[in-house]
Amino acid sequence: MYIRTIDWKNNKIRLIDQTKLPRKLAYLDIDNLKNLWQAIKIMQVRGAPALGAAAGLGMYLGIKDYPGSDWSGFSRRLNKAAGYIASSRPTARNLFWGIERICRIAENNKKQLIPKIKKIILSEAKKIMREDMVSCRKIGACGAKLLKDSSTVLTICNAGILATIDYGTALGVIYRAKEEGKKIKVFSCETRPLLQGARLSVWELHQKGVDVTMIADNTAAWLMRNGEIDAVIAGADRIAANGDSANKIGTLNLAILCKYHKIPFYIAAPKSTFDLKIKNGHSIEIEMRKAEEVSKILLKKDIAPFGVKVLNPAFDVTPHQLISALITDRGVIRRPYFKNIRKILEREKCV
Amino acid sequence: MYIRTIDWKNNKIRLIDQTKLPRKLAYLDIDNLKNLWQAIKIMQVRGAPALGAAAGLGMYLGIKDYPGSDWSGFSRRLNKAAGYIASSRPTARNLFWGIERICRIAENNKKQLIPKIKKIILSEAKKIMREDMVSCRKIGACGAKLLKDSSTVLTICNAGILATIDYGTALGVIYRAKEEGKKIKVFSCETRPLLQGARLSVWELHQKGVDVTMIADNTAAWLMRNGEIDAVIAGADRIAANGDSANKIGTLNLAILCKYHKIPFYIAAPKSTFDLKIKNGHSIEIEMRKAEEVSKILLKKDIAPFGVKVLNPAFDVTPHQLISALITDRGVIRRPYFKNIRKILEREKCV
Numbered sequence: 001m002y003i004r005t006i007d008w009k010n011n012k013i014r015l016i017d018q019t020k021l022p023r024k025l026a027y028l029d030i031d032n033l034k035n036l037w038q039a040i041k042i043m044q045v046r047g048a049p050a051l052g053a054a055a056g057l058g059m060y061l062g063i064k065d066y067p068g069s070d071w072s073g074f075s076r077r078l079n080k081a082a083g084y085i086a087s088s089r090p091t092a093r094n095l096f097w098g099i100e101r102i103c104r105i106a107e108n109n110k111k112q113l114i115p116k117i118k119k120i121i122l123s124e125a126k127k128i129m130r131e132d133m134v135s136c137r138k139i140g141a142c143g144a145k146l147l148k149d150s151s152t153v154l155t156i157c158n159a160g161i162l163a164t165i166d167y168g169t170a171l172g173v174i175y176r177a178k179e180e181g182k183k184i185k186v187f188s189c190e191t192r193p194l195l196q197g198a199r200l201s202v203w204e205l206h207q208k209g210v211d212v213t214m215i216a217d218n219t220a221a222w223l224m225r226n227g228e229i230d231a232v233i234a235g236a237d238r239i240a241a242n243g244d245s246a247n248k249i250g251t252l253n254l255a256i257l258c259k260y261h262k263i264p265f266y267i268a269a270p271k272s273t274f275d276l277k278i279k280n281g282h283s284i285e286i287e288m289r290k291a292e293e294v295s296k297i298l299l300k301k302d303i304a305p306f307g308v309k310v311l312n313p314a315f316d317v318t319p320h321q322l323i324s325a326l327i328t329d330r331g332v333i334r335r336p337y338f339k340n341i342r343k344i345l346e347r348e349k350c351v
Numbered sequence: 352m353y354i355r356t357i358d359w360k361n362n363k364i365r366l367i368d369q370t371k372l373p374r375k376l377a378y379l380d381i382d383n384l385k386n387l388w389q390a391i392k393i394m395q396v397r398g399a400p401a402l403g404a405a406a407g408l409g410m411y412l413g414i415k416d417y418p419g420s421d422w423s424g425f426s427r428r429l430n431k432a433a434g435y436i437a438s439s440r441p442t443a444r445n446l447f448w449g450i451e452r453i454c455r456i457a458e459n460n461k462k463q464l465i466p467k468i469k470k471i472i473l474s475e476a477k478k479i480m481r482e483d484m485v486s487c488r489k490i491g492a493c494g495a496k497l498l499k500d501s502s503t504v505l506t507i508c509n510a511g512i513l514a515t516i517d518y519g520t521a522l523g524v525i526y527r528a529k530e531e532g533k534k535i536k537v538f539s540c541e542t543r544p545l546l547q548g549a550r551l552s553v554w555e556l557h558q559k560g561v562d563v564t565m566i567a568d569n570t571a572a573w574l575m576r577n578g579e580i581d582a583v584i585a586g587a588d589r590i591a592a593n594g595d596s597a598n599k600i601g602t603l604n605l606a607i608l609c610k611y612h613k614i615p616f617y618i619a620a621p622k623s624t625f626d627l628k629i630k631n632g633h634s635i636e637i638e639m640r641k642a643e644e645v646s647k648i649l650l651k652k653d654i655a656p657f658g659v660k661v662l663n664p665a666f667d668v669t670p671h672q673l674i675s676a677l678i679t680d681r682g683v684i685r686r687p688y689f690k691n692i693r694k695i696l697e698r699e700k701c702v
Binding site: 022023187190191192193195198199202203206212213214215216217218219220221222223225248249250252253256257259260294295297298300301302303304305308309310311312313316317 | 373374538541542543544546549550553554557563564565566567568569570571572573574576599600601603604607608610611645646648649651652653654655656659660661662663664667668
């Protein structure tokens, strides 16, 4: 089954409503910025690369009905859309990267007529999606080389099709290894609080015919100690210049367990997830989400005493020292990260 | 509020139905072995020391209506009860310890008349409960010395009142520190899959006025990295002669995180949890529980695709190398564990 997370259809953003999975594969059509903001906020669409695409298309939604023909008014409208989309979630680099890319292409074409600029923006937003499709396949190709036949991979959250346009980063590596004929077994951490592992990764891996087993997050150390895990591959929401990587809360946990058990720990992400303006992970803003995501399962089933105090950071930062390699669309990056990230991201192709 | 997990009332076992917490503090009265077996299996009563008490009282339920007056028939009935109770859950040492203790006292009194032996058994079962109440307070006193004022402690699962008769082991340390006037802040891992942290520890800590915050299990590493945790204290279900300790799945995880972050990791348990017949943790049988505990929250809310493969070990084993000290009712045991466990467990008192 071909699954496409986000697309532009009939002048609207069409996306899979990820809050409905795994029970229902339902689509949302979004034609205004407010609904997109909401969809990002409540995570009907999530995953750094998918957010980059949502931001690009969202910018077009923000300006497509601008009635004027003056650049200055149009530019104000564009900046307003940018600020609004950017306020939805703070951590994933790709969201901001998508916004900035649209702003840049508009700025570069500001001498054009407004209808023409609108067309250029839509075309750029579509290009972001096309590039992601290529990019994920490059990540898959680079990463699959790191996996031997009959490997067992542990992953967390969802860095798969549903986090990108149609292929995945961390799970893209697994899909590619499978395409190459390797037998890969996957353990998926359920990924509390929002259970993206259980709901999304298990679902899409199953759709794609991958042998997947779900575990409670607490089971990872036990599996490693029993020698069951050959590698951990996770996605990323933002990667600093030194390689420090923000990803779903619990990722740091797995990286430390890998260090202790001498298991390779990989981060898979496209160039657009790197934020070379920040030196290290300390500058990455960690989104704090509401208590009910923890105290009520999927905001429905209460599991704790009413009014319980909860701390609910959505991400943690894995220091580069714990990362065996960064699997990118430009190639696999190894230590020293600060130097090699710059060098390798400049390449045009995966080598 | 005084909370008592298990008691003997009106010729029945009265216990708090822990599957109903935190919504309802409901009691179960159990007057036959089958219902007790079921209550242990589905974890209406759980926690190693509470299971020791349940086993003792259960042995009495198993023989109290024996109509004969012959030791050999009575002894067969006793052994049948022993085997049946022992088949409920495999990991917690205290369950077997309680059974063995009753068998021993019966054997030692086999020359007595059967009604007298029955009385002796009930009296021994009650003694197990009284001893646990004292024992937990000793653990609390020994452990509290390890906590400075204004410490923040992270714990997993429930090693509190609800895992014992009325005081707790790991949480007993916290209650005692609080009684001594120390300000202790607690983070409680929710403890997937069965959420004993969220449902039980958060509940009882709140009842006892302790400052407690719930987290998803995935958040532990982030808290430690931010310098928020001064110590981790967990309970144990079985401790081998070398100090290797089986406890709720996820405990090994925390021990490794502590090692990485140089945070003390303590196990708190009474002498009855030690199994000196086994050399190390490799011989501890790990209970595998059913998939639905992971794929459906509290067996109700589905969170994964139907028919998903699940691995659900209930426990993991933390190797002694990762344990900073064992807090027992005979004192705090430090390395070398093999030697010191034997030496200190022979003591009569906490020193």
